[in-house]
Amino acid sequence: MSTFEIIKKTHFIVVTIFFLIYLIKTILLLANKRDALQLFTKKVKIIEMIVSFLFLATGVYLMTQIPEIKPILIIKITIVLLSIPLAIVGFKKGSKGLATLSFILILAAFGIGEMMKKKTALVSEKAVNTDGSINAHELYSSNCAKCHGEDGKAGITGASDLSVIQLSNDSISSIIVNGRKNMGKVEGxxxxxxxxxxAYITTSIKEH
Ligand code: HEC
Known part of the structure; x- marks a missing residue:
């Protein structure tokens, strides 16, 4: 496993724990179980501190690794950063409204994360040559190069080196359509x- 994969897994695990702690706290608050809420908050205090730190640290690391920061990711991060002070104030004041709002925001950020996993291919007008044939170089540049690099060697987010690839054209096509581990499927x-x-990869990117 690459460092990127380990950190991505860690991020997912700590976000899930963080989310579960907030779910339980929100339920206790909404159910008027103030004593239980206080006890639970005290019990998970240390875990919550560690989890919050790891949440931020892994999040910042992942942001430095992704090929491009899209507006949707900025929205996701803003929502997360908004929901945290809301939750702190909400639980401190025992405000059901604020705590619920904060919980809904965290849930929305989770949903955006899931949405971002799907990748629709970019097919510009340049993808068709003047004679009507497919411009594979253009398709590669706009859909693959941000992780693999124009020469296939960039390795961003742990992407395989395509200049030393041993796969057949059919296997490559299947990876494009189905994805593989950290590479999401490319749709459209x-x-x-x-x-x-x-074919472009095996003839022009692969070094012979
Ligand atoms: C978001 C980053 C990203 C994009 C965009 C991307 N890839 Fe990948 N690709 C990866 C990662 C990460 C791996 C390694 C997956 C694994 O661990 O098996 C990979 C692996 C591959 C492999 C397997 C290589 C081998 O020898 O095992 C092929 C082939 C491949 N990508 C082709 C493509 C093509 C073609 C495109 C464009 C249509 C593309 N990739 C777009 C990240 C990306």
Whole structure:
């Protein structure tokens, strides 16, 4: 496992724990179980501190590794950063409204994260040559190079080195369509475009 994968897994685990702690706290508050809430808050205090620190640290690391910061990611981060002070104030004041609002915001951030996993291919007008044939170089540049690099060697987010690839065109096509581990599937390409990208990799990116 690469450092990126380990940190990504850690981030997911700490976010889940963080989320569960808030879920339990919100339920206790809404159910008017003030004593239980106080006891629970005291019990998880240290865990919560460690989890919050890891949440931030792994989040910042992941942000430095991703190929491009999209507006949707900025929205996600803003929501997370907003929900935390809201939760702190909400629980301190015992405000059900604020605590619930904060919980809904965290839930929304989670949802945005899930949405971001799907990747729709970018197919510009340049993807078709003047003679009507497929411009595989353009498709590769706009959909693959941000992780693999124009030469296939960039390795961003742990992407495989495509200049030393041992796969057949069909296997590459299948990875594009289905994804593999840290590489999400790339949707919206026609079978012809997928084949053209695969052929471009084995003929122009792979070093012979
Ligand atoms: C968001 C980053 C990202 C993008 C965009 C991306 N890849 Fe990947 N790719 C990866 C990662 C990470 C791996 C390693 C996956 C694994 O661990 O098996 C990978 C692995 C591969 C492999 C397997 C190589 C091998 O030898 O095992 C192929 C082939 C591949 N990518 C092709 C493509 C193609 C073609 C595109 C564009 C249509 C593309 N990738 C877009 C991140 C990306």
């Amino acid at each position: 390409l026609t079978p012809e475009q997928t084949k053209a990208i695969s």
